[in-house]
Amino acid sequence: MSATTHLKSLFKDQYNPDNFFLIAGPCVVEDEALLMHVAEKVSGICKRLNIPYIFKASYRKANRTSINSFSGVGDVEGLDLLQKVKETFDLPVTTDIHSAAEAAMAAAYVDILQIPAFLCRQTDILIAAAETGKVVNVKKGQFVSGEAMKFAVEKVKNAGNEKVWLTERGTTFGYQDLVVDYRNIPIMREHGVPVIMDCTHSLQQPNQTSGVTGGNPKLISTIAKAAIATGADGLFIETHPDPACAKSDGANMLHLDLLEGLLEDLVRIREVVR
Template sequence: MTEYLKSLFEGQDYDPNNFFLIAGPCVVESEALVSEIAEKVKAICQRQGIPYVFKASYKKANRTSASSFTGLGDELGLELIKKTGQKFGLPTTTDIHSEAEAALAAQYVDILQIPAFLCRQTELLVAAANTGKIVNIKKGQFVSGPSMQFAVDKVRKAGNEKVMLTERGTTFGYQDLVVDYRNIPWMAATGAPVVMDCTHSLQQPNQTTGVTGGNPQLIGTIAKAAIATGAHGLFIETHPDPSCALSDGANMLRLDLLEDLLAQLVRLRKAVL
């Protein structure tokens, strides 16, 4: 584990040989919801010895339909993420979409996440790098793993070595994604930790209903293959009742299924070390 990740997880009781987890709801729906998820996932991760980052989007800027829920308001959403992290002693992350958002979100979270569609936006990457925060760049659905070296270089050349990459699938036709697991070792060759997004990689975008579909029954399959191929971390969106989630419910993991899956993954991790 890199030094900046060790520092990020300082104070958590975990196995340093384990994978780390980035997990939470897709978007901040309410204070009660983010608090419930953070508390339960933290307890699970403590039992499994897994380093944990709480995640939630304070704003969803890339919805399919104009009628989709986008958030409670920027500052309120960010305040609730920060409050949740402080309450449970957890590092936090959220996604950003512009240079101005980089500066704003950096005041509230520990990791700035660059959405996949924006992974080539030089000014956004540089703005995120200039905050001094860890920058997590999601691989675009339209680019190869090796080409993400250029995104990493943009952050490093801006003077920030704290960068990691996330695989989230590749566009297959108009309404599906596939995961090429060669991308995990290819992206790891950049020297950046590599995360597998186990939920967004199962999306079925561009549905005629205007609501993205998904295959959450395959989350375990995606996660197990990622651990077996060397992923350093996993990204899982989870919710007590995905059918009622205000964003991306079709591809989220039900919260009560999380611990059993993580226990299996911990055993797998030990087997492949």
């Protein structure tokens, strides 16, 4: 199945080959009200701007720095809420998984399985995700080159699944910062798969002594604009109506009220590039 074919199948009436697609939502499932509010607002904006939209929230966060960090409302409860978003707004939805055992469980509820960056080389997880038949979105490890991500693509395809995406999310720069090498976007597109730019996690400032990851959200628009200019097929943006009170990754999320203006700018940039 070609990338065009499976994107068309995934987005249905939303499909727009002339625009980028958007993966957006809060970092983690906090409660039903938050998910419904974000999904309603973002889907409305994307319909107006003709941007294909995927709702994102993690039903569980396994990769937390501190034992005291929020990890979720419960696996089944979180997945049920994602399915409710999917059915209420007729949207594809995605969540990340953290082990091979989670793949089949999550696949019963969502359309895209996201493989966290730290796990991009874990063969058992990639194969288990591939065997569900869902789209597998593999985030490039902070320690991996764009060229080397061809091996992740091969693992998914060799398991019989052609529906694989790659996401750039920055490269480790010292202990507490990341940098984005935009060469990775065209390099990873050469692997024959859609490439997404994670505009929020690429601005994380990890390994803080507080045990809570920091971030630099004022540069989200810069990351996003450069990604569109260098040919990204999609953008990943975590967003929240009150990032300061978010239960995960609030330090690098985009305030929901700022999303519409940014997307308007990005659509204009895409038109120029195209």
